[in-house]
Amino acid sequence: MNAQNITHWIRAGLWTLPLYGLITAWGTLEPQPDQQKDPDAWARFVSSGSYQTSHLLGSTGGTILAIFGVFALGCCLATSRAGRLALAATVITVAGTALLMVPAALSTFATPAIGKAYLDGNRDVMLLEFPSAMTVSFLLGLLLAFLGNVLLGVAVWQSRTLPRWAGALWIAGAVLFYLLGVVLGQATTGSSLPTQPAGALLTAASGGWMAWNQSRRPSHPRPSMRLARAQGSREPSGDRPWDQPSP
Numbered sequence: 001m002n003a004q005n006i007t008h009w010i011r012a013g014l015w016t017l018p019l020y021g022l023i024t025a026w027g028t029l030e031p032q033p034d035q036q037k038d039p040d041a042w043a044r045f046v047s048s049g050s051y052q053t054s055h056l057l058g059s060t061g062g063t064i065l066a067i068f069g070v071f072a073l074g075c076c077l078a079t080s081r082a083g084r085l086a087l088a089a090t091v092i093t094v095a096g097t098a099l100l101m102v103p104a105a106l107s108t109f110a111t112p113a114i115g116k117a118y119l120d121g122n123r124d125v126m127l128l129e130f131p132s133a134m135t136v137s138f139l140l141g142l143l144l145a146f147l148g149n150v151l152l153g154v155a156v157w158q159s160r161t162l163p164r165w166a167g168a169l170w171i172a173g174a175v176l177f178y179l180l181g182v183v184l185g186q187a188t189t190g191s192s193l194p195t196q197p198a199g200a201l202l203t204a205a206s207g208g209w210m211a212w213n214q215s216r217r218p219s220h221p222r223p224s225m226r227l228a229r230a231q232g233s234r235e236p237s238g239d240r241p242w243d244q245p246s247p
Helices: 003-014 016-027 039-046 049-077 083-119 123-127 132-159 164-188 195-215 223-234
Strands: none
Touching: 003 016, 003 049, 003 195, 016 049, 016 195, 039 083, 049 083, 049 132, 049 195, 083 123, 083 132, 132 164, 164 195
């Protein structure tokens, strides 16, 4: 695969970032009721078809798009001034995002079954507890995803390859979504807060800005530049001033 094809694939991958942000924003628009305070409303909510659809597309589908987009962003920044930081941020972000797929899959497929069993009269189903390993996986994934996305935003800011303020938007989206959305929501209402879709929309705006910026750049040098380079490489060494013997 030549360099031009690689550039096209990277640009296509960058467009998954705004898609990820938009799908995630849609999937977090409607918060679920508190399981402890109103178990009946919670069970009806999670056993509905719209819940499984939004989680399957918003959580699982959005996570897959995020991984593709982060890889493309890391490749885009690999040759920039922030190449090393971008590499570390890409690895951390992808690791955290992959870990978050475990609770996302359980929430998509196991939670509706629990809600349906509760509505069918099996009240003891609410006493089920998932292994502590899932909690550890969720918390570790949350930490890595937040840290990695902040570092990615810093790498974009320092790169001089992508718009600096797109990196600032990316960091703001991570703070809103993870800290003021997921963490604060779990600590207060036990559900998602309006800051989650707001953070996802900022991520979509930042990703779209970066993808648009790269799509407008030429994927190869201009013909005149290539011709000048070719002529320079064929120039006899004796005709160049710096190749002349010193007196």
